[in-house]
Amino acid sequence: MLAALKADPSASFDSSDLLGEIEQRIAGGGVGTVQPSPSLLPSENKVEVNIDPLPVDAIETNILAPLASEFEDSPLSQGLQSNEEMQIIDQEQTAPSVTQVVDRDQDVLQPESPITEPQKNTSKDISKAKIADHREDEIIRVNLSKIDMLNDYVGELIVLQSMISQQAGQVEGPLQGSIRTMIKLSKDIQSISMSLRMLPVKPLVQKLQRVVRDTAQTLSKDVLFSIEGDQLEVDKSVLDRLADPLIHMLRNAVDHGLETAEERIVTNKPKQGKVKLALLNEGNHLIVEVSDDGKGINGEILREKAIEKGIISESQALSEKQLVHLIFHPGFSTKSATSEISGRGVGMDVVKTNVEKSGGQIDLSTTVGKGSIFRIQIPLSLAVIEGLIVQSEKNRFVVPLSQVRETINLKTQKVFTSKLGIGSCFELRQDVVPLIELEDAICGKRGQSTKELSEGTALMINVKEQIIGLVVQDILRAQQIVIKPLGNGIANQQGWIGSCVLGDGLPALILSPVDLLSGKIRQNILSKDLVKSA
Amino acid sequence: MNAMELENRFMEFRLGDQLYAIPLLMVKEVIQRPEMTPVPNMPGHFEGMMNLRGQILGVFSVRKKLSAKTQSPSEPINEVVIVIETKGVAVGMIVDEVTRVIHTTPEMLRAAPLKEGDPARSYIVSVIQIDGELVLSLDTFQLLELEKIKAPGRLRR
Numbered sequence: 124m125l126a127a128l129k130a131d132p133s134a135s136f137d138s139s140d141l142l143g144e145i146e147q148r149i150a151g152g153g154v155g156t157v158q159p160s161p162s163l164l165p166s167e168n169k170v171e172v173n174i175d176p177l178p179v180d181a182i183e184t185n186i187l188a189p190l191a192s193e194f195e196d197s198p199l200s201q202g203l204q205s206n207e208e209m210q211i212i213d214q215e216q217t218a219p220s221v222t223q224v225v226d227r228d229q230d231v232l233q234p235e236s237p238i239t240e241p242q243k244n245t246s247k248d249i250s251k252a253k254i255a256d257h258r259e260d261e262i263i264r265v266n267l268s269k270i271d272m273l274n275d276y277v278g279e280l281i282v283l284q285s286m287i288s289q290q291a292g293q294v295e296g297p298l299q300g301s302i303r304t305m306i307k308l309s310k311d312i313q314s315i316s317m318s319l320r321m322l323p324v325k326p327l328v329q330k331l332q333r334v335v336r337d338t339a340q341t342l343s344k345d346v347l348f349s350i351e352g353d354q355l356e357v358d359k360s361v362l363d364r365l366a367d368p369l370i371h372m373l374r375n376a377v378d379h380g381l382e383t384a385e386e387r388i389v390t391n392k393p394k395q396g397k398v399k400l401a402l403l404n405e406g407n408h409l410i411v412e413v414s415d416d417g418k419g420i421n422g423e424i425l426r427e428k429a430i431e432k433g434i435i436s437e438s439q440a441l442s443e444k445q446l447v448h449l450i451f452h453p454g455f456s457t458k459s460a461t462s463e464i465s466g467r468g469v470g471m472d473v474v475k476t477n478v479e480k481s482g483g484q485i486d487l488s489t490t491v492g493k494g495s496i497f498r499i500q501i502p503l504s505l506a507v508i509e510g511l512i513v514q515s516e517k518n519r520f521v522v523p524l525s526q527v528r529e530t531i532n533l534k535t536q537k538v539f540t541s542k543l544g545i546g547s548c549f550e551l552r553q554d555v556v557p558l559i560e561l562e563d564a565i566c567g568k569r570g571q572s573t574k575e576l577s578e579g580t581a582l583m584i585n586v587k588e589q590i591i592g593l594v595v596q597d598i599l600r601a602q603q604i605v606i607k608p609l610g611n612g613i614a615n616q617q618g619w620i621g622s623c624v625l626g627d628g629l630p631a632l633i634l635s636p637v638d639l640l641s642g643k644i645r646q647n648i649l650s651k652d653l654v655k656s657a
Numbered sequence: 658m659n660a661m662e663l664e665n666r667f668m669e670f671r672l673g674d675q676l677y678a679i680p681l682l683m684v685k686e687v688i689q690r691p692e693m694t695p696v697p698n699m700p701g702h703f704e705g706m707m708n709l710r711g712q713i714l715g716v717f718s719v720r721k722k723l724s725a726k727t728q729s730p731s732e733p734i735n736e737v738v739i740v741i742e743t744k745g746v747a748v749g750m751i752v753d754e755v756t757r758v759i760h761t762t763p764e765m766l767r768a769a770p771l772k773e774g775d776p777a778r779s780y781i782v783s784v785i786q787i788d789g790e791l792v793l794s795l796d797t798f799q800l801l802e803l804e805k806i807k808a809p810g811r812l813r814r
Contacts, residue, residue, distance in 0.1 A: 275711035518695060565697045610706045612715030612748035612803060613696055622706060622713045630694045630706045630713050 267359070270319045277309075277316045278605055282628055284309045320504065321356040324402060327366055328353040334370050335398060338377045345384055345395045346377055352402035357409050358504040364481045365411065365501065368474040372413045372497055373398065375471075380417035380495055390492065392416070408483075409501050416494040420487075422446030429455070447489050451475045482508065482525050510604035510633065512625065513582070513595040515561040520595075521604055521623055521633040528583040528590070530598060533558075538577040547576050549592065556583070558592040564639050565618070584636040593636050602626075606633060665761045667785065669792055670739065670752040672720050676792040677752075678759060678785055683743045683797065687755050690736040700802065704751055709740060716749035717801045743798050750801065759792070761785055769793070 284306055291302045328350055339346040357365075381387075381396035388394060401412040422443050429435045429449050449455055453472040478485045483501030502508060502525070509524040531551065538558065540547045547558040558576055581592035606621045610630070613622075618639030625631050667678035693705030693716055702722040706713050716738060738749040767784040771777055780800035785792040797803075 279711040518697070562697070607711075607713050610713035610715045610748075611746050612703075612717065612801070613706060613713075614699065616698060624708050624711065624713070628708055629692055630708045632694075632696065632706075 265319075267320075270316075273316050273319070274605065275607065277313050278624065280309050281313055282624070282626070285626075317504075317507070318356075320358050320360075322359050322362055324355050324357060324362065325353050327362060327369070328400070328402075330366070331369055331373055331400060335373050335377060338374050342378060343384075344377060344381055346381065347395050347397045349397070349399045350401075351399070352404075355402050355404060355409065358502075361409065361481055361501055361503065364477055365499075368477050368499070369400075369411065369413070371471075371474055373400065376413055376415040376417070376495075380415035380419075382418050386418075404503070405500075409503050411499040411501070412496055413499075414494060414496040419491040419493055419495055420447050420450065420489040421491050425449045425455075447487055450487070451485070482523060508604050508606060508633075509601065510623070511582070511601050512599040512631070513561070514597040514599055515595055517562065519599065519625070519629075519631050520561065521625075521631050522582065522593075522636055523620070523633070524601060526584060526635065526637050528585055531581045531583065531592065533577050533579055533581055533592075533594065536577070540576070549581075551583075551590075551592075554590065556581075556590050556592045558594050559640065560594045564593060564636075565634070582636065584640060586637050586640045591640050593640065604633065662760075667759050667761060667792075667794065668739070669756045669759050671754045671756050672723065672752055676756065676790060677719070678792045678794045679739070679741065679797055681758060683741045685740045685742050685747065687737055687739050690738050690751060702801070707738070707749060709749075712747075714740065714747060714749050716751060718751045719800070720751070720753075722800060741797055744803070746798075746803050748801065748803065750797065759785065759787055761787070766794075 287302060288306050291299060291306075294302070332348065332350070335346060335348040339348075376398045377396075381398070382390070382392075384394050387396065397416045399412070399414045401410075401414070403410050422441075423446075425446050426435070426441065426449075429452070430437050432455065434449065434452055434455065435441065450471045451474075453470070455470070455472065475485050478499050478501060481501050483499055486498045486500075487495065488498075489495035510521040511524050511527060513520055513522055531549075533549065536549045536551075538547055538549045548555050549558060550556070558581060560576060560579075576594050579594040579596050580598055581594050582598075584591050584593050604623045607623055609615055609619060609622050609632075618635050620633040620635045622630050622632055663682060664680070666681040668681050668684050669676055669678045671677075688709070691707050693707045695705045696703065696715070699715075702718050704716045704718045704721075707716050736751050736753060737755055738751055739755065740747065740749050765786050767786055769778065769781045769784050771781065780796045782794045782796050785794055
């Protein structure tokens with residue numbers, strides 16, 4: 124079969140048959156248990172080729188070596204990749220047969236097309252992984268609510284476990300050992316249950332590859348698309364939310380970012396444009412960078428457009444950074460006509476909103492003539508956040524750490540309280556920061572709290588480009604918080620994200636200060652330059 | 658036991674001197690009143706939220722809703738929470754004591770002697786006459802005004 128495939132790459136095949144054949148060859152060679160040759164099977168896939176458990180003293184890699192090279196050189200690797208694509212992307216189930224997919228790959232792109240270059244590498248990796256993961260890849264679909272329920276129970280188990288481990292010293296004998304084992308087991312169970320929501324980014328990346336390829340093709344641009352870090356795993360919901368923004372940004376990069384081949388030659392750039400997608404793990408965050416080596420974003424053009432649309436006034440002085448951030452403004456587009464490529468509904472403002480909804484941030488740096496880099500920072504998991512547990516007058520609340528810019532102890536500050544109903548404020552690095560007490564912010568009233576604001580701690584929150592100090596009595600601690608839905612029978616209110624169970628087993632509300640405060644600030648404070656600190 | 662018989666069974670509970678009943682099928686469990694976290698901006702009969710083995714539930718006080726008399730100070734307070742699930746909403750309700758499970762027959766049920774327009778008509782379904790006592794059968798969903806509570810807060814995922 125291997126030989127047949129080598130001769131005719133368009134032949135249809137089944138990867139499990141192939142695996143069977145490879146196993147047969149290995150077995151036929153008189154080798155029982157085989158240590159896979161590194162050239163055939165990458166070590167990171169934790170491969171075990173299990174054949175007859177006959178003990179063998181010497182490992183004959185020379186049988187595998189030709190097999191490996193035969194396999195790698197065969198055009199089959201291309202075919203395998205296509206097969207993989209079809210399995211992963213179920214929307215493409217109607218896609219033509221393997222043969223046609225292979226043909227498309229080869230026809231559409233010029234033989235030395237850069238897009239195929241990185242793909243060739245991955246296709247080899249995938250084909251190897253295909254064999255390796257054949258058994259590990261078995262997947263069952265599980266209802267997400269079951270997983271969430273499991274996580275709930277495991278969370279309770281962990282609380283119980285910490286109580287038991289505190290009392291473990293009181294018992295003696297074999298029970299101690301059992302308790303230790305149980306504690307270890309429950310920790311293992313926790314880490315597994317937390318990882319259940321995590322999905323590999325690879326299928327998304329493969330979809331994006333096709334997006335770039337098709338876009339480049341439509342625009343007749345020569346694009347080298349490279350990808351870094353497609354081995355990561357992120358929370359399912361984060362992955363879902365990331366998909367549309369990334370498609371939009373990559374289309375933008377190819378359409379608006381990269382120049383046409385002629386323009387590139389005039390500006391002494393290689394004919395082929397580069398677009399890069401990089402994913403990396405940074406603490407609890409996923410960093411996604413989309414960069415291109417195109418023409419960059421010209422702030423002056425944006426300024427003219429913004430003045431034309433009445434977003435900024437002519438006299439308004441904006442820094443270069445503020446200018447380029449105008450593209451995140453709702454309804455802002457420099458293209459007078461919407462194109463088929465980039466005019467597909469979502470604009471950069473939607474991208475920004477989507478990212479921020481997931482607790483992330485988006486940033487942009489660009490150099491005219493050199494290219495642009497969009498950088499998205501998004502929490503790896505939405506089910507677990509870094510939270511700040513704060514004490515208000517009557518209650519404990521949790522605030523996502525990502526929303527808090529800094530905390531200021533007001534005891535060391537001079538707090539001004541106005542009798543005119545403007546409320547309190549204090550001066551922070553030449554800025555006047557209004558102060559709002561947390562309970563007041565929740566109840567929508569002002570000046571209800573009996574405590575002096577100057578006794579508390581202010582959390583600096585950035586609300587619609589305006590810094591507001593949210594005053595709490597005390598900050599208890601920062602810790603990882605598992606987000607649960609607001610309980611049944613509890614009305615959802617603006618600024619409430621959900622609830623959680625704290626270490627002592629008591630529930631607490633998780634608040635989003637940004638949403639909580641955005642309804643409370645009077646418009647005149649907000650209408651200050653929208654782009655002032657963009 | 659067939660389904661009909663199950664539907665005729667009620668959980669009876671006490672608030673002060675009065676006995677009440679709710680359909681047994683909606684009761685998930687009864688637990689001792691746990692420590693609760695207050696929640697701002699909620700109706701007056703809302704007590705707080707509790708942690709039921711990892712699930713967060715809103716808890717309501719039936720006493721506050723019915724403005725029932727409080728227990729005499731000499732009586733030990735040992736309130737319990739009945740965890741109920743009705744129309745897809747799971748909440749807790751605080752009562753003084755769960756007394757028993759009663760089995761009703763159609764002849765034990767009486768219409769509640771309430772005037773037209775009495776707000777209590779919406780949540781007092783009927784009066785159960787049993788062992789010489791009168792037990793008020795309640796529609797919990799109406800009683801706790803659960804329809805006013807919007808759909809449980811959706812997690813931002």
